[in-house]
Amino acid sequence: MVHRILIVTAVAAEADSVSAGLGLGDPEPLPLPGGLVLRRHENRVDVLVGGVGPAAVAAATGTALAYASLKDGGYGLVVSAGIAGGFQPAAPVGSVVVSSAIVAADLGAETPDGYLTVEELGFGRSAHPVPEALTDRIVAALAALATGCTLAPVLTVSTVTGTARRAAELAERHPTAAAEAMEGFGVAEAAAVYGVPVVEVRAVSNAVGPRDRAAWRIGEALGALRHTFELLGSTVFVEAHA
Numbered sequence: 423m424v425h426r427i428l429i430v431t432a433v434a435a436e437a438d439s440v441s442a443g444l445g446l447g448d449p450e451p452l453p454l455p456g457g458l459v460l461r462r463h464e465n466r467v468d469v470l471v472g473g474v475g476p477a478a479v480a481a482a483t484g485t486a487l488a489y490a491s492l493k494d495g496g497y498g499l500v501v502s503a504g505i506a507g508g509f510q511p512a513a514p515v516g517s518v519v520v521s522s523a524i525v526a527a528d529l530g531a532e533t534p535d536g537y538l539t540v541e542e543l544g545f546g547r548s549a550h551p552v553p554e555a556l557t558d559r560i561v562a563a564l565a566a567l568a569t570g571c572t573l574a575p576v577l578t579v580s581t582v583t584g585t586a587r588r589a590a591e592l593a594e595r596h597p598t599a600a601a602e603a604m605e606g607f608g609v610a611e612a613a614a615v616y617g618v619p620v621v622e623v624r625a626v627s628n629a630v631g632p633r634d635r636a637a638w639r640i641g642e643a644l645g646a647l648r649h650t651f652e653l654l655g656s657t658v659f660v661e662a663h664a
């Protein structure tokens with residue numbers, strides 16, 4: 423039984439870092455509906471550029487999962503990967519965050535008395551758990567990272583935080599969160615439909631707070647992402663595929 427792994431990023435630069443880190447050589451391109459292309463590495467790990475934001479990436483992840491379940495055996499693990507904003511001081515720029523939970527931070531309703539989650543509104547869910555046995559193995563494998571690795575909830579937002587006020591609001595509602603990005607919850611929703619475990623792995627390119635795009639350290643974060651998948655490719659992913 424093959425337990426292939428699906429890794430989903432937002433943009434091609436992130437997928438390039440992940441693919442390079444895996445060290446499995448040049449992938450075979452596998453076209454999917456909608457112009458999506460799976461990068462298949464040694465029939466073990468597929469990397470997919472799924473688009474920016476939870477909706478685009480949920481559609482792309484769902485397409486890959488549907489294809490695999492109908493055509494070639496499905497996946498044993500789905501990973502949402504890329505760069506992210508880090509809440510300070512928990513996740514400094516250049517460090518890596520592994521999700522203990524994947525949380526939709528703006529899926530709810532504002533009221534004069536504060537924010538209500540979809541659970542409080544009586545429909546849907548705003549968080550996906552991540553199996554502890556999986557995060558334990560990932561954190562152990564990433565102990566070799568010089569920049570460190572934090573295990574904490576990762577928020578999914580549709581709008582990148584750009585003010586100190588919004589950062590403080592999110593930190594108050596999610597005091598243990600270490601990072602925000604824009605895709606994790608969408609990937610997790612699609613994985614849940616197929617009953618496949620999911621985890622989010624992010625390298626921090628910028629601090630969550632007042633917008634300063636010039637200060638984003640994208641190259642540094644992509645380097646950390648590459649090193650992260652180098653470490654996972656030779657440990658956790660080998661075990662997961664066995």
Ligand SMILES: O=C(O)c1cccc(C(=O)CC[C@H]2O[C@@H](n3cnc4c(=O)[nH]cnc43)[C@H](O)[C@@H]2O)c1
Pocket residue numbers: 432433435436473474475504505506507508579581582583602603604605627628629630640
């Ligand atoms: O311009 C480039 O070279 C470049 C290379 C790789 C990635 C990018 C992106 O802009 C990726 C967008 C992606 O990054 C996540 N992200 C990063 N920082 C934050 C943040 O502070 N808040 C929310 N999301 C963030 C997000 O998942 C985007 O999809 C550019």
